[in-house]
Amino acid sequence: MNSDNHYIGRFAPSPSGPLHFGSLVAAVASFLDARSKNGQWLVRMEDLDPPRESPSAPAVILKQLKDFELVWDGQVLFQSTRLDAYAAALKSLQDRHLTFQCRCSRNKTPSVYPGTCRDAAHTENLATLPTSTRLRVDPCEVGFEDRILGRKTWHLQHDVGDFIIRRKDRLFAYQLAVVVDDAYQNITHVVRGSDLLDSTPRQIFLNQCLHLSQPNYAHLPVILGEDGFKLSKQAMARPISNENPSSLLKLALKALGQKVIDSIDYSEMLAVSALNWDIERVPKTLSQNIIELTDEDLQK
Numbered sequence: 202m203n204s205d206n207h208y209i210g211r212f213a214p215s216p217s218g219p220l221h222f223g224s225l226v227a228a229v230a231s232f233l234d235a236r237s238k239n240g241q242w243l244v245r246m247e248d249l250d251p252p253r254e255s256p257s258a259p260a261v262i263l264k265q266l267k268d269f270e271l272v273w274d275g276q277v278l279f280q281s282t283r284l285d286a287y288a289a290a291l292k293s294l295q296d297r298h299l300t301f302q303c304r305c306s307r308n309k310t311p312s313v314y315p316g317t318c319r320d321a322a323h324t325e326n327l328a329t330l331p332t333s334t335r336l337r338v339d340p341c342e343v344g345f346e347d348r349i350l351g352r353k354t355w356h357l358q359h360d361v362g363d364f365i366i367r368r369k370d371r372l373f374a375y376q377l378a379v380v381v382d383d384a385y386q387n388i389t390h391v392v393r394g395s396d397l398l399d400s401t402p403r404q405i406f407l408n409q410c411l412h413l414s415q416p417n418y419a420h421l422p423v424i425l426g427e428d429g430f431k432l433s434k435q436a437m438a439r440p441i442s443n444e445n446p447s448s449l450l451k452l453a454l455k456a457l458g459q460k461v462i463d464s465i466d467y468s469e470m471l472a473v474s475a476l477n478w479d480i481e482r483v484p485k486t487l488s489q490n491i492i493e494l495t496d497e498d499l500q501k
């Protein structure tokens with residue numbers, strides 16, 4: 202575990218479309234948390250799933266971040282350039298018999314995998330059958346101290362089950378790529394939406410299997426739209442625009458429970474917000490509806 206005087210945070214969007222207000226909140230939070238600790242803030246493009254991505258999205262997302270003066274350190278890391286590293290991590294797990302091949306169909310499998318293929322001797326010709334690769338989880342507890350939500354624990358076998366690290370379509374799973382890249386980029390602090398909270402025990406367990414160091418985690422309330430569903434690119438949430446960045450920043454700060462500074466100058470407001478950033482003020486809840494945040498002051 203790294204101390205705060207060595208802080209490296211990151212924002213890691215998947216380029217399935219432009220950033221919407223929910224992703225802006227996550228970007229602002231991780232940016233302010235890093236800057237308030239004089240840390241570095243990296244951007245990683247999680248472009249591992251081409252069928253779900255838009256080729257123009259990475260450039261649009263980077264332009265949106267620049268519009269909001271969320272300026273990152275160093276080069277943007279594209280996961281599509283990291284396939285060799287994921288393959289090496291997968292091989293290391295396979296060599297130690299920590300994985301198994303699974304033939305189960307995804308939509309027939311309950312969310313906690315029941316271990317169907319775990320001990321099956323696949324005598325049939327696996328090479329010709331599409332299989333996913335699952336990591337064997339231990340019957341143990343995995344816990345961590347979330348900087349916002351406090352102590353969180355899961356029983357890996359009951360709550361999570363053996364999980365996929367390489368999909369049937371041969372694409373590396375999000376869980377594997379994130380863990381390998383957080384270690385590669387020496388990430389010390391992960392600040393992200395609570396929609397990823399369930400991924401955290403998987404990532405901690407994978408970290409342990411790969412003997413990587415574990416970052417600190419903070420999970421933010423996810424922003425729900427007026428319909429009560431998470432704002433998402435799939436649900437065509439409106440992209441953020443640079444027409445009035447100050448009002449969107451104010452709204453994001455409000456969502457994060459932070460002091461909202463009444464300044465018309467965007468740059469100044471962002472800088473002061475980094476000085477004032479207090480993670481203790483972030484609501485300790487998994488979600489917030491956008492209706493609760495919007496008020497007339499912020500519409501201007």
Ligand SMILES: [Zn+2]
Binds near residue numbers: 302305319
């Ligand atoms: Zn299976």
